[in-house]
Amino acid sequence: MNSFELHNPTKILFGAGKVKQLAELIEPYGNRILFVYGEGSIKRTGLYDEVLVQLNGIEASVYELSGVEPNPKLSKVNEGIEICKQEKIDFILAVGGGSVIDTGKAIAAGALYNGNVWDFIEYRAVIRDALPVGAVLTLAATGSEMNSGAVITDWDRKLKRSMVSKWLFPKFSILDPKLTLTVSPEQTVNGIIDMMSHVFEQYFSKTTDTPLQERFAESLLLTIIENGEKVITDSKNYEARANLLLAGTYALNGTLSTGVVSDWSSHSIEHELSAYYDIAHGKGLAVIFPNWMKYVYLERVDRFVQYATRVWNIDPVGKSDEQIALEGIEATRTYFKRIGAPTTLRELGVGNEKFDLMTEAAVKFGPIGTFKKLNKADIRSILESSL
Amino acid sequence: MNSFELHNPTKILFGAGKVKQLAELIEPYGNRILFVYGEGSIKRTGLYDEVLVQLNGIEASVYELSGVEPNPKLSKVNEGIEICKQEKIDFILAVGGGSVIDTGKAIAAGALYNGNVWDFIEYRAVIRDALPVGAVLTLAATGSEMNSGAVITDWDRKLKRSMVSKWLFPKFSILDPKLTLTVSPEQTVNGIIDMMSHVFEQYFSKTTDTPLQERFAESLLLTIIENGEKVITDSKNYEARANLLLAGTYALNGTLSTGVVSDWSSHSIEHELSAYYDIAHGKGLAVIFPNWMKYVYLERVDRFVQYATRVWNIDPVGKSDEQIALEGIEATRTYFKRIGAPTTLRELGVGNEKFDLMTEAAVKFGPIGTFKKLNKADIRSILESSL
Numbered sequence: 001m002n003s004f005e006l007h008n009p010t011k012i013l014f015g016a017g018k019v020k021q022l023a024e025l026i027e028p029y030g031n032r033i034l035f036v037y038g039e040g041s042i043k044r045t046g047l048y049d050e051v052l053v054q055l056n057g058i059e060a061s062v063y064e065l066s067g068v069e070p071n072p073k074l075s076k077v078n079e080g081i082e083i084c085k086q087e088k089i090d091f092i093l094a095v096g097g098g099s100v101i102d103t104g105k106a107i108a109a110g111a112l113y114n115g116n117v118w119d120f121i122e123y124r125a126v127i128r129d130a131l132p133v134g135a136v137l138t139l140a141a142t143g144s145e146m147n148s149g150a151v152i153t154d155w156d157r158k159l160k161r162s163m164v165s166k167w168l169f170p171k172f173s174i175l176d177p178k179l180t181l182t183v184s185p186e187q188t189v190n191g192i193i194d195m196m197s198h199v200f201e202q203y204f205s206k207t208t209d210t211p212l213q214e215r216f217a218e219s220l221l222l223t224i225i226e227n228g229e230k231v232i233t234d235s236k237n238y239e240a241r242a243n244l245l246l247a248g249t250y251a252l253n254g255t256l257s258t259g260v261v262s263d264w265s266s267h268s269i270e271h272e273l274s275a276y277y278d279i280a281h282g283k284g285l286a287v288i289f290p291n292w293m294k295y296v297y298l299e300r301v302d303r304f305v306q307y308a309t310r311v312w313n314i315d316p317v318g319k320s321d322e323q324i325a326l327e328g329i330e331a332t333r334t335y336f337k338r339i340g341a342p343t344t345l346r347e348l349g350v351g352n353e354k355f356d357l358m359t360e361a362a363v364k365f366g367p368i369g370t371f372k373k374l375n376k377a378d379i380r381s382i383l384e385s386s387l
Numbered sequence: 388m389n390s391f392e393l394h395n396p397t398k399i400l401f402g403a404g405k406v407k408q409l410a411e412l413i414e415p416y417g418n419r420i421l422f423v424y425g426e427g428s429i430k431r432t433g434l435y436d437e438v439l440v441q442l443n444g445i446e447a448s449v450y451e452l453s454g455v456e457p458n459p460k461l462s463k464v465n466e467g468i469e470i471c472k473q474e475k476i477d478f479i480l481a482v483g484g485g486s487v488i489d490t491g492k493a494i495a496a497g498a499l500y501n502g503n504v505w506d507f508i509e510y511r512a513v514i515r516d517a518l519p520v521g522a523v524l525t526l527a528a529t530g531s532e533m534n535s536g537a538v539i540t541d542w543d544r545k546l547k548r549s550m551v552s553k554w555l556f557p558k559f560s561i562l563d564p565k566l567t568l569t570v571s572p573e574q575t576v577n578g579i580i581d582m583m584s585h586v587f588e589q590y591f592s593k594t595t596d597t598p599l600q601e602r603f604a605e606s607l608l609l610t611i612i613e614n615g616e617k618v619i620t621d622s623k624n625y626e627a628r629a630n631l632l633l634a635g636t637y638a639l640n641g642t643l644s645t646g647v648v649s650d651w652s653s654h655s656i657e658h659e660l661s662a663y664y665d666i667a668h669g670k671g672l673a674v675i676f677p678n679w680m681k682y683v684y685l686e687r688v689d690r691f692v693q694y695a696t697r698v699w700n701i702d703p704v705g706k707s708d709e710q711i712a713l714e715g716i717e718a719t720r721t722y723f724k725r726i727g728a729p730t731t732l733r734e735l736g737v738g739n740e741k742f743d744l745m746t747e748a749a750v751k752f753g754p755i756g757t758f759k760k761l762n763k764a765d766i767r768s769i770l771e772s773s774l
Contacts, residue, residue, distance in 0.1 A: 001629045003402020008395065014646065015390020209626040212610040212634055219602030226598065239596040242388045246645070247599055255642075258633070259401065 001210050001259035008254050010146045011172040014246065016238075018174045019047070019136060022054035022093075025172050029132045030090025031060040034083055036104045038068045038096045042138065045182055051095055051136065063087050065107075071274045071281065072099040074154040077106045077117055084111035084131060092133045094170075097187075098142025098151075098194075098281075101135045105150040105168045108133045118154065120163040127165035135173040139183055140245040141191030141282065143198055143252025145173035153275055158361065160271035175249065177242035185232065189340050190282025192228040192244070195251040196221060197285040201264050202256040204296070204303060204371050213260050214306070220256070221311045223247045225335060232339050265369035266292045269379055272358040279348050286341035287348065290333040291385045296372040297325050304328055345386045355383050388597050388646035395641050397533045398559040401633065403625075405561045406434070406523060409441035409480075412559050416519045417477025418447040421470055423491045425455045425483045429525065432569055438482055438523065450474050452494075458661045458668065459486040459493075461541040464504055467494035471518060479520045481557075484574075485529025485538075485581075485668075488522045492537040492555045495520045505541065507550040514552035522560040526570055527632040528578030528669070530585055530639025532560035540662055545748065547658035562636065564629035572619065576727050577669025579615040582635040583608060584672045588651050589643040591683070591690060591758050597647050601693070604643050608698045610634045612722060619726050652756035653679045656766055659745040666735050673728035674735065677720040678772045683759040684712050691715055732773045742770050 013021060026033065033055055042048040055062050065080045083089065084107060092111075094104030108130040110117030119125035137145045144150065148168045153160040183191070203217040224247050230240035250256075269292070270284035297304045301321045308314040308328025316324050337343055345351070359376045367373045374382070400408060413420065420442055429435040442449050452467045470476065471494060479498075481491030495517040497504030506512035524532045531537065535555045540547040570578070590604040611634050617627035637643075656679070657671035684691045688708045695701040695715025703711050724730055732738070746763045754760045761769075 001626065001633070003405065005398065005400050007398035011392065011394035013392050018390070209630065211613065211630055212606060212637065215606030215609060216603060219599060219606050222602060223599040239388065242646075243596065243598055246388070250599065259629075 001213075002207060002261065004259045006254055006258050007166070008146065008169065010169045012146060012175060012249065013172060014175045016176055016178045018176050019050050019054065022051065022134075022136070022174065023057040026055070026060070026091055026093065026134060027058050029171070031058050032063075032088055032090045033060045034063050034065060034080060034087075034089045034092045034107065036065045036068060036080065036092060036094045036096070036100055036107070038066070038100050040066070041182075042095055045179070047095065047136070047138065047179060051093070055093075061087075063089065068096065068100045068103045070099050071153045071160060071278055072103045072151075074118060074152050077103055077110060077152055080104075080107035081110040081117060089131060092131050093136070094133060095136040095138065097137070097139030098144045101133075101137070101142060101144040101170070102150040102152060104133050104135070105130075105144070105170075106152050106163065107131075109163065109165065109167065120165070121152070121161045127163070127167045130165070130167035132171045133168075135170045136179070137173055137175050137245070138179045139187060139191055140180055140241070140248040141194040143195070143248060145170060145175065146249050146253040151271075158275045158357075160275040175245050177238055177245050180241045180245055181236050181238065183235075185235065185340065188231055188235065190280045191248065192224060192339060193282040193286045193289075193336065193341055195248040196224055197266060197289055198251040199224075199256065200289060201267060202260055202262045203307070204263060204293070204300070205260045206300060206371055207260045210260055213256055213258060217256050218310050220247050220251050224251075225311070228339055261370050263369050263371040265371075265374050268362055268368050269382060272362050273348075273350065275361075276354050276358055277348065277350055279350070283342050283348055286336045287343060287345055287386050288382065290329055290336070290343070291382050293329045293332065294326070294385070295378070295382050297329065298322075299372045301325050345383070352384065352387060355380055359383070388600075389594060389648065391646045393641055393645050394553070395533065395556065397556045399533060399562060399636065400559060401562045403563055403565045405563050406437050406441065409438065409523070409561065410444040413442075413447070413478055413480065413521060414445050416558070418445050419475055419477045420447045420449050421452060421467060421474075421476045421479045421494065422449050423452045423455060423467065423479060423481045423483070423487055423494070425453070425487050427453070428569075429482055432566070434482065434523070434525065434566060438480070442480075448474075450476065455483065455487045455490045457486050458540045458547060458665055459490045459538075461505060461539050464490055464493045464497060464539055467491075468497040468504060471498035476518060479518050480523070481520060482523040482525065484524070484526030485531045488520075488524070488529060488531040488557070489537040489539060491520050491522065492517075492531070492557075493539050493550065494518075496537075496550065496552065496555065507552070508539065508548045514550070514554050517552070517554035519558045520555075522557045523566070524560055524562050524632070525566045526574060526578055527567055527628070527635040528581040530582070530635060532557060532562065533636050533640040538658075545662045545744075547662040562632050564625055564632050567628045567632055568623050568625065570622075572622065572727065575618055575622065577667045578635065579611060579631070579726060580669040580673045580723065580728055582638040583611055584653060584676055585638040586611075586643065587676060588654060589647055589649045590694070591650060591680070591687070592647050593687065593758060594647045600643055600645060600647050605694075605697045607634050607638050607643070611638075612698070615726055648757050650756050650758040652758075652761050655749055655755050656769060659749050660737065662748075663741050663745055664735065664737055666737070670729050670735055673723045674730060674732055674773050675769065677716055677723070677730070678769050680716045680719065681713070681772070682765070682769050684716065685709075686759045688712050732770070739771070739774060742767055745770070
């Protein structure tokens with residue numbers, strides 16, 4: 001195990017009806033509120049009205065920033081920053097999934113900075129302060145509700161990138177499984193893939209002697225796999241939705257990465273897909289991940305054997321380690337297919353036309369990955385095998 | 388799963404040599420320091436000197452409170468509170484195991500209160516503020532380094548009781564596995580039992596539909612069992628010590644109890660043993676826990692079957708649920724014995740003479756336990772079967 005620091009100050013309120021505590025949660029921070037949300041689903045479900053009732057309870061001046069899309073845009077972030085600066089916003093309330101929360105966090109950092117918020121992404125500046133952010137999560141997937149990262153896309157330059165800072169932890173996040181009962185099957189599947197990918201990225205590591213972190217990762221995968229199937233067949237299953245929601249948070253709240261070197265190269269490759277084709281993050285990951293696994297598994301066949309046997313219950317008797325590992329990878333692909341995720345780029349309408357551009361962009365700052373270092377040719381191979 | 392709130396603001400610094408960051412960690416809180424420690428082992432290991440070097444680095448005025456014993460005393464807490472009030476202490480630094488950290492936390496609460504600190508334990512007052520506390524942990528066991536509780540014993544009245552408040556989270560805790568390499572075999576075993584018991588108390592729950600929390604608990608047990616055996620046979624095994632240290636923290640930092648009703652009756656019964664006989668907490672738990680399990684397992688045989696099969700790898704084929712459950716309980720006892728823990732009260736020099744007093748004290752505020760409510764007669768049965 002490596003040395004590490006662990007500090008997660010986000011307060012989680014988990015359970016049905018927790019939105020009723022919103023007013024008391026926000027009040028200490030002031031009452032000039034930027035209310036960030038997506039494309040209107042919160043109006044259909046009634047959550048929008050509930051939030052406004054809470055904000056009225058503290059006589060808040062509410063400024064709305066709506067229309068945040070998946071693969072959230074830098075332009076929307078800049079719009080929010082403008083409002084914060086002009087209206088002297090005290091607090092940012094993000095109500096939605098990962099895109100909305102990430103947008104809220106990026107605005108929070110940019111609002112207290114005299115420069116382009118993209119500077120934080122390209123290391124030209126360091127976040128030294130941010131407006132406080134609170135979140136109401138409506139979708140199990142992101143992990144952003146309890147971590148310090150935010151992923152933003154600059155559409156003009158086809159760049160999907162992340163910023164990380166301790167200032168980006170939400171002050172609180174409300175996780176009400178009921179709010180996720182109405183998530184569409186498609187978005188539910190994308191969320192499942194996203195959170196499984198987060199676990200993979202911390203589990204397939206070269207770091208040794210981390211039995212607790214490995215077992216925690218396997219616990220998350222087993223919980224996601226079991227409860228993922230349940231919600232696919234019964235979307236109103238509160239308990240299964242609750243288990244999935246909690247798993248999504250733990251998949252990326254720092255628990256798995258303590259003392260472990262993570263590898264985010266599959267996420268990076270997918271970010272190129274999303275940036276060039278605007279496909280949902282979860283769909284891209286469903287296609288890329290099994291092919292990444294197959295490309296890298298010989299780097300550490302023991303970890304893949306452990307994955308196959310503990311997570312997928314592959315019977316090891318009479319098989320070589322390689323065989324066991326490959327059966328585990330195949331089980332992953334089969335599961336993705338079974339819950340309705342795509343498994344080829346073709347299904348996403350993606351051909352090989354932009355592979356040059358995408359691989360070039362992926363290695364702009366050098367080879368990616370720690371489990372196996374991937375250069376341009378490696379990434380191309382993974383993309384080719386994903387066609 | 389039940390609704391819950393989760394908020395753990397403690398910062399963990401984990402790894403060899405992290406004590407070198409002590410000065411920078413304390414500095415923001417001031418430089419009038421109460422330095423709390425135990426009975427001198429930190430002087431033998433050189434840690435005492437290292438801490439003083441750090442405190443000199445911020446030109447601290449250091450007041451020492453030493454001689455904190457296992458089952459830490461209210462009288463020592465009061466001594467510390469007196470120093471804090473007279474010397475206008477800014478920050479409490481606790482260097483040691485659970486007893487030392489618990490003492491530091493109780494002092495922190497009492498220092499800002501005009502009354503008897505025991506009021507917090509008997510609900511006559513609520514903690515509304517506390518001095519900041521930081522910890523350097525020297526023993527894997529307590530969990531106190533990353534939670535909001537403190538257990539104190541009033542020896543005059545034979546009462547071992549706990550206080551809990553969000554104000555009692557340490558600001559930071561330093562976890563250096565190297566500091567635990569010199570822990571004696573006896574204390575190492577006690578620590579293993581203590582942390583396994585913490586897991587049991589949250590795992591044997593009546594709450595249903597908590598697959599993630601259950602698997603996290605099993606992950607901790609498996610990690611503790613495997614690495615516990617390693618450190619017993621090879622006390623200088625850094626990696627095994629590190630895994631045990633991390634497991635001890637996660638066993639009681641709120642992760643397992645999210646959405647779950649815990650049952651602390653074995654701890655309560657053991658507290659009576661410690662209060663009347665001053666035996667080490669871990670030793671008492673080693674004796675009590677398997678007998679508590681055997682007394683209550685029919686309340687939820689499915690959970691005990693899961694425990695037996697997932698944690699102890701008991702082969703279920705051809706056996707009734709009861710048989711499987713009992714084999715799991717027996718495996719627990721066998722493990723305790725194998726690592727050198729006592730399994731009968733006799734070995735601890737405890738007879739049945741004080742059972743009346745102890746059972747009376749245990750139910751002073753009514754029956755205990757949530758998994759199975761235990762009245763005086765139940766507790767007596769468990770104690771009798773522990774002789």
